[in-house]
Structures are given as C-alpha cells and as structure tokens.
Amino acid sequence: MKTAITPTRAENFSDWYQNLIVAADLAENAPVRGCMTIKPYGWAIWELMRDEMDKRIKACGVQNANFPLLIPIDFFNKEAEHVAGFAKECAVVTHHRLKMIDGKLQPDPDSKLTEPYIIRPTSETIIGEAMSRWVKSYRDLPLKLNQWVNVMRWEMRPRMFLRTSEFNWQEGHNVFATHEEANADAKKMHKLYGDYMREVLAIPSIMGEKTPEERFAGADHTYTLEHITQDGKALQAGTSHDLGQHFSKSFGIQYLGTDGKLQYAWTTSWGTSTRMMGSLFMIHSDDDGLILPPAIAPYQIVIIPISRDENEDELNKFAENLAGQLREQNIRVLVDTSDMRAPDKMWKWIKRGVPLRVEIGAKEMDAKTATITRRDLGKDSKKTISDKELLDTAKDILNQIQHDMLAAVEERNKKMITEVSSLDELDKALRSGKIGFFKIKYELTKSEDFEKMMDAYKISRRCLDEKDPSYVYVAKSY
Amino acid sequence: MKTAITPTRAENFSDWYQNLIVAADLAENAPVRGCMTIKPYGWAIWELMRDEMDKRIKACGVQNANFPLLIPIDFFNKEAEHVAGFAKECAVVTHHRLKMIDGKLQPDPDSKLTEPYIIRPTSETIIGEAMSRWVKSYRDLPLKLNQWVNVMRWEMRPRMFLRTSEFNWQEGHNVFATHEEANADAKKMHKLYGDYMREVLAIPSIMGEKTPEERFAGADHTYTLEHITQDGKALQAGTSHDLGQHFSKSFGIQYLGTDGKLQYAWTTSWGTSTRMMGSLFMIHSDDDGLILPPAIAPYQIVIIPISRDENEDELNKFAENLAGQLREQNIRVLVDTSDMRAPDKMWKWIKRGVPLRVEIGAKEMDAKTATITRRDLGKDSKKTISDKELLDTAKDILNQIQHDMLAAVEERNKKMITEVSSLDELDKALRSGKIGFFKIKYELTKSEDFEKMMDAYKISRRCLDEKDPSYVYVAKSY
Numbered sequence: 001m002k003t004a005i006t007p008t009r010a011e012n013f014s015d016w017y018q019n020l021i022v023a024a025d026l027a028e029n030a031p032v033r034g035c036m037t038i039k040p041y042g043w044a045i046w047e048l049m050r051d052e053m054d055k056r057i058k059a060c061g062v063q064n065a066n067f068p069l070l071i072p073i074d075f076f077n078k079e080a081e082h083v084a085g086f087a088k089e090c091a092v093v094t095h096h097r098l099k100m101i102d103g104k105l106q107p108d109p110d111s112k113l114t115e116p117y118i119i120r121p122t123s124e125t126i127i128g129e130a131m132s133r134w135v136k137s138y139r140d141l142p143l144k145l146n147q148w149v150n151v152m153r154w155e156m157r158p159r160m161f162l163r164t165s166e167f168n169w170q171e172g173h174n175v176f177a178t179h180e181e182a183n184a185d186a187k188k189m190h191k192l193y194g195d196y197m198r199e200v201l202a203i204p205s206i207m208g209e210k211t212p213e214e215r216f217a218g219a220d221h222t223y224t225l226e227h228i229t230q231d232g233k234a235l236q237a238g239t240s241h242d243l244g245q246h247f248s249k250s251f252g253i254q255y256l257g258t259d260g261k262l263q264y265a266w267t268t269s270w271g272t273s274t275r276m277m278g279s280l281f282m283i284h285s286d287d288d289g290l291i292l293p294p295a296i297a298p299y300q301i302v303i304i305p306i307s308r309d310e311n312e313d314e315l316n317k318f319a320e321n322l323a324g325q326l327r328e329q330n331i332r333v334l335v336d337t338s339d340m341r342a343p344d345k346m347w348k349w350i351k352r353g354v355p356l357r358v359e360i361g362a363k364e365m366d367a368k369t370a371t372i373t374r375r376d377l378g379k380d381s382k383k384t385i386s387d388k389e390l391l392d393t394a395k396d397i398l399n400q401i402q403h404d405m406l407a408a409v410e411e412r413n414k415k416m417i418t419e420v421s422s423l424d425e426l427d428k429a430l431r432s433g434k435i436g437f438f439k440i441k442y443e444l445t446k447s448e449d450f451e452k453m454m455d456a457y458k459i460s461r462r463c464l465d466e467k468d469p470s471y472v473y474v475a476k477s478y
Numbered sequence: 479m480k481t482a483i484t485p486t487r488a489e490n491f492s493d494w495y496q497n498l499i500v501a502a503d504l505a506e507n508a509p510v511r512g513c514m515t516i517k518p519y520g521w522a523i524w525e526l527m528r529d530e531m532d533k534r535i536k537a538c539g540v541q542n543a544n545f546p547l548l549i550p551i552d553f554f555n556k557e558a559e560h561v562a563g564f565a566k567e568c569a570v571v572t573h574h575r576l577k578m579i580d581g582k583l584q585p586d587p588d589s590k591l592t593e594p595y596i597i598r599p600t601s602e603t604i605i606g607e608a609m610s611r612w613v614k615s616y617r618d619l620p621l622k623l624n625q626w627v628n629v630m631r632w633e634m635r636p637r638m639f640l641r642t643s644e645f646n647w648q649e650g651h652n653v654f655a656t657h658e659e660a661n662a663d664a665k666k667m668h669k670l671y672g673d674y675m676r677e678v679l680a681i682p683s684i685m686g687e688k689t690p691e692e693r694f695a696g697a698d699h700t701y702t703l704e705h706i707t708q709d710g711k712a713l714q715a716g717t718s719h720d721l722g723q724h725f726s727k728s729f730g731i732q733y734l735g736t737d738g739k740l741q742y743a744w745t746t747s748w749g750t751s752t753r754m755m756g757s758l759f760m761i762h763s764d765d766d767g768l769i770l771p772p773a774i775a776p777y778q779i780v781i782i783p784i785s786r787d788e789n790e791d792e793l794n795k796f797a798e799n800l801a802g803q804l805r806e807q808n809i810r811v812l813v814d815t816s817d818m819r820a821p822d823k824m825w826k827w828i829k830r831g832v833p834l835r836v837e838i839g840a841k842e843m844d845a846k847t848a849t850i851t852r853r854d855l856g857k858d859s860k861k862t863i864s865d866k867e868l869l870d871t872a873k874d875i876l877n878q879i880q881h882d883m884l885a886a887v888e889e890r891n892k893k894m895i896t897e898v899s900s901l902d903e904l905d906k907a908l909r910s911g912k913i914g915f916f917k918i919k920y921e922l923t924k925s926e927d928f929e930k931m932m933d934a935y936k937i938s939r940r941c942l943d944e945k946d947p948s949y950v951y952v953a954k955s956y
Contacts, residue, residue: 028608030546030604031553031607032546032548032549032595032604037543037544037608038543038544039543040623042543043542043543044541044542046544063518063522064518064521064522064525065515065516065517065520065521066515066524067508068508068514068515069597069628069630070510070513070569071510072510073576075509076576076583083576087576087577088575088576090576091548091571091573091574091595092571092576092585093571093572094571094572094573094585095569095570096567096568096569096632097565097570097632098554098561098570098596099565105552105554106594107570111570116585119547119571126508126509126510130515145518149628150547150627154574154575166546166547168544
C-alpha cells in the first residue's frame, strides 16, 4: 500500500522523521549551522503548546520576566560544574562591528570586546546575579520567575526539533528559604510537566530522578521526563532541577531570615522546549504523516467541500455555515476552499495531522449530512452522519480522539519496557535487537562492564524508577 | 508638595524617566553592555501589549513563524544599503567554544568559525532567503509572515526601553506580486499601528512618510509613527517599509506570473518593539509615577483593605468577594493583602500606575461602600460609592479612563506643534527654547543652513505631513 511518507517508519525511522517534518510543512533546516526555521504550521502548534504551558506555570504563582541574551564569560565561570557542562558548545560574541577588509565584510578588529559574551545556553548565571540583588529578606521568598526565550548550544549532530543549536524554551528559576521547599518545588514542576504532557500532548512519561552521572551541570537533584519513541528510544522531554546552594553560593543569593541571620537561599530551575514538538511528532505520527492531539492542533477540524464548477458556491456556503456553528463551540475549524483537487486537499490535511476530517459533496449537502474520518483511526473510521449530529458530537469526538491517542501510546509503551535481572540478560536482549527501555538494578550499572555496554550499544541511564529508586531505566536515546 | 518620583519632570526629565522605571519596578540595567532586564511587572505589561498586537496582525492574514537568531555575514552583505545601515552596530559571533587559557576562560582559538555570524539586527536578509525558496508562483502570493523575537544592535548611548542593545519586537515580512499591493500593504500596517496605539496605548501619533534622508536602509518608502513626549521630543514608535524589489532582487524572490513569466516579487517589512513601552511610560506618567491605560494594565483595579488586627480577616473576605465579582466581568483585579502599611500600599500602586484604586476600611465595609480614586485624575477624583455601584460601573469607569487618557495627550499635543514659514523662524523658536514639533516646508530643509541647524539643535526630520507632503515635521528626538 502506498504511504504518504517514504521511507516508512519500518524501513528507515530516521529518514521517515525528516520527511514527515517536510511533508507536514513544520520546519526546515536553516542556512545557519545546526539551526532550523520553524514554518507557520509548526509555529502555530508551538503557540498552542506554549500558551497552555504558560497558563499552568502562572497558576503556580510564577511570574514571567525577560533577561539578556548575552552572558558575560565571567558570570559563566562562577559555577565550576556549570562551566564544564556548557563551555564546549556555546556561541561566543567577540566583536561589535563589521568592516569591509580586502573586499570582504569581516569583524572589525578595532571593535574587539575586552570581555567576550556567550549567547545563553541556559540562564542560571545571569538570573542568579539578578536574584542576588532582588532577594534581601525572607519576605522576598519564594521568588518564582520564568522566561520564554531562545537559547543556543552549538550542536555537532543537529536534528530538527530534537537537537538544534538554537532552540526556544521556557526556563523557570525559583528561590526558596529552605532546601525542603526547593526540592518540593522541583518535584512540583516535574509533576506539572508530567500532567501537561499526558493531558495536552497525549504522551505518558517515564518520570524519575536522574542518576548522579546524568545530572544537570550544577544540580543536586535532576528530575526528568523520558518519552518512549516508536522506535523504542528515550527522548528527554523536560527536566526540573533542585540546584541546592550551588548558584546561591556562586552568586551570593542571600536573605535575612526571621531569626535576623543572613543565609544562602536554595534555588531550582526547570525547563521544557521545542524539543517536546519532536517528541510529539515522533510518538504520534504514522506512515501517512502527522497525527495531532486536538488540544494543540491549529485546526481541530478541516472541512473539505468536494465541489464541481456548477455547485461550488453553494457547497462552500454550506461548509462555511457548518464551520461557523462549530467555531461557536470554540472549535478551531478550517474550510479548505483552495483550488487544489479534492484528493490532494485530503492528503494535505492527512499529512498535517488534522484530528477530524469532514468531507462534503453534493450528496451530503442535499441530505444535510457530512462524511467524517478520524485521523488517528484512519479510513476504517469513515462514516456519514447528519450535520446535526456532527454539531452535537464534534466536541465529544475531539475529546475521544485526545483520550484514545494517549491510550494507544500507553498500550504501545507496555511492550517497550523490559525488566532484566542481570547485565548478562541486558546484553542478550540488546544483542538480539530488542528495542525499548530496560529496567535494571541501579547497582548493576555501577560497573566497568556496564560502561562498556554503554559504548557498545549506545545506551545510557535515563532515570531511576520513581516507585523503587533502586532500579534504573536504561535505553538508547535521542 | 512631595512627589513620589524625584527629580520631577520639570526638574530633570531624563532622570525622572530613569527613576520612574525603578519606582514602578519595570526594568533595570543588566550587567551586559547596553542591555536591560525587564522585570515581572514590566513584562506583564508587554505580554498584554503583545497579545493585542498579535491578534490584530493575525486578523490581517499574517502567520507567525520563527527564523534563526544568527545571520551569515554573507547574507547581510547582499543588500548594499542594508549593510551600510547595520554593519556599524552589530554583535559578531566568531567562536563556538570556550577554553581555559592562562587561568582565564576565553574563546578557544581552535573553534574559530570560518564564516562568522551576526546576531540579527533585523531579519530581511534571512527571511528573504527563505522566501526565495518558498515563493514559486503567483499562487503562493501574497505570503505574510511575522515573528516575535529578540534582536540586537550595539548601542553606544543606551536608555531603558528607548534604546537598548537587545530588544524584543515583532517584525512582519510580506511578499506581493505587484508594487501597488506592496505599497498598499505597507500603508495598511502603518494604519494598523496607528489604530493600535490610539485605541490600546491611548497615544495619538504623528503619521507620515519618512523623507529619503531618513528611510530604512533598503526601503523605497518608510512610513513612521512619531509620538510627542511630555518634554516635546519625537519618539519613533513603529515603522512600515515598502522595500520595493531591493530584497527580492538581492535574494532572488521570484514568482511565475499568470502570464507564465518569471518575475521579481515586491516585499514589505513592518515592526514595533518594546520601545513602545518607553513611549507609553514617557507620555502618560506624572511626578507620582506610572499611569497605565486600562487596556494594557496588568491590574486594572487594585483593592486595598485598610484593616486593623481585629477585623483583618473579615475585611479581606469582603475585598476578595468584591474582587471575585469584578473578575467575573473580566476585569483584572488585585487585592493587596500583603503586610505593608496601607499608605505604603497606596503609594506602591500609584507608582505602578494601576488605573483605579479601591480602598476599603471598616467604615466602607459596614456601609457596603468603597472609596475609589482614578490614577489619571488623582485625589480630586476620590469618592465613596456603594459596592453595587462599583460593580455596575467599573467597566464604564475603566473605559472612561482609557478615553480620557487619550484625550489628555491629544490636548497637550496641540500645543506641541508649531508651524514655521522659514528657517529663520525655526531658528528663533529653537533659540528661545521652544519645545515640540515644527512643521515647515520640506523644500526649506534641503539646504546647508538646515544641515547646520540639525547639528546645532540636534533636530531631525521626523516625517512628511500625511495631508500635505510638501511639509515636514522637524523635532529633537529620542
């Protein structure tokens, strides 16, 4: 059977993913090393994702702000682990003027900065410096800040949405009086992310703490959400860090306690990015293209009038009328009246993953019906219903799609987790080509043998099991 | 009389402005040359401004997208006027790694880029390159794109919100088949900006075309909105450019016409930025602080319970109940139950410009009344009304404030525009210390004498008169 995307997932998952992005018109590689351009359809999805996330973050009493893009090298240098983690992959600004030299536009040597800047790879340092001035007494705590910005990490092996040199994200930075509060906050944002991904993106997460080996550079505890892709790899979709006093000590974030004594505060940071979109696309799509959960679909319903010259106006009017009534229910609807052929329109919106497709021809118009097809279930779900029934049940159908998409991934994930009781068993499984997550005693991974397997099979520790942290999940990863 | 902001506007307008920003907790200078940190209260204002602008832009059929932060120098070099306009003030990225050298973290020489990048000062070039691939036939036109991003221009004399090295903005980039459509579009977005500033920011604009001397680098026509500040200077608040075929020819944006012939397209670009916030603050505020138009005030109403220990709970409950009913009308309300003294709270919200202040003490609670004060009119507007009347009229009061704020600026602006019939008359007026805009025949400014006056008085041509383009407005500017 011909599929819209070639190669198929089974044939070559990696190429399928790249072609999916092109076919759904989401993004393209930019003429800037490792960077991408997010096209209007992709950005519309991100805006919906961002707005819903922003609402949930604000409901926690977090305030948005905006900190500078550039970070003085000197700041970056204040937290040793942090430097080690990011110095190898950052964009460095060294000049502030261009000049024509030998017929070529080049950095003007006279504009060389005495202190270079780096483009933020993350903002713990510059926000830490601000916090050291903004926090004075226990009355100023907790202070909860977030920003939606672009960051940059020089990527040697970029891949659209998953790993690009520049990406968009939200980074939250909170300060507390005690370690208990900070740690509870890191866990709270971790849970917020988990709920969001489940309820909005229809993606269940493997949630847990990173092992010390895998922690964020400068954190005491890192809580992560790991998604399982269709090809059985792990995709880190969001992290939340209990930073202890690393940054408060490096930047002097101190507060006067109720006891009148000056003490160091405790900070957290937590972030999710456009990487979530990569996860969304990889997890829900099929060989015909994208499948979007209704919650973040720019168009939840597309209506395609299948007209002939003689009935085009009448049919479009019928379709627009239906769309108007659906929009009154706050459903995002597009009526595709472009001059493409109907089958081309159909495929266009299949590839772009619109949750519900409504086709209306002369027959439907005369009978006051509509032929509907769910994107997630495909043509087996095709049926003709009365226009009244469509109006009455559209919301329910969309909710059902949202629900079923989550359930489908949950079902698939069950087969993607294998418990193994020894390194030997793990080795056998990996050698036999078994994909997915492997649950194993964490102790067993603290060995040279495991280190060797990490290299050989390109696996890594994803996170400790939330219920029993003596176990760790191990997988190949994006 | 003591004022909340010192010095006052009359004493030192420039220092007043800086102190206003601090007093209202809007922003602060960042530890990065020429950059600022926008604090939560300032950012909340920007989010409201941005969301309303975004809605209006999308209503024009424009789609948001996201293009890279970095621009290859080579791209930048393709449009000669554009280079000349921006090469002198840009941040240049030359390395992609840091290294510890002589005990100091420095750009790693081994990571030097063969082709440096500049941080976008504006995105005509990188978007032009994308358009050259996205536009193929007349069917792809018009193509209307916008992005909300940060840009960077190295500023030697930075001033918060008005002129900072990094700033946030929206930049729209549209492509059309004909020059007529492109020029009409530039004018349409110009009008959209004018309406927005009038209806949302309560600021009337002097609108018109820039003279050739003042055009955007690479434009055929630049339409500008100039605001008149309280100290009589011009503040350029938004521009819209008819770029002719400058960028379509530099980047090869061509389309196959209905006649089957390949031809160059016509482009526009149009932008507004956080600079509008500087205008907003400078134009509406007084010696007691900010005055915000209700349309973009994070809190439109603040309720201050003036309690004693014995009635605190009861009073807060009364206030919260009132707030709840106001929120049901979609009014943004804050009940300030913090443990500051009531007069301190009052001043805090005066300085932050909340449009309507509601004070409730034991007396008010018992009588089921509230004492209200309009921020724009000050204590003369203070009156006690029943809580029922407050609930019934709150929306109207806020609308009235929005209306009156615009009217007040319109009234003030009338005195700020002086028509002069000769350079001599202009010279006399400026020498006598007269402030504001001067309307003069454009022909008269095309002279050496005027050039000299530009230097001597630091004045510039702001724009041609929209009704009679043989006249130009001249003023000192921010």
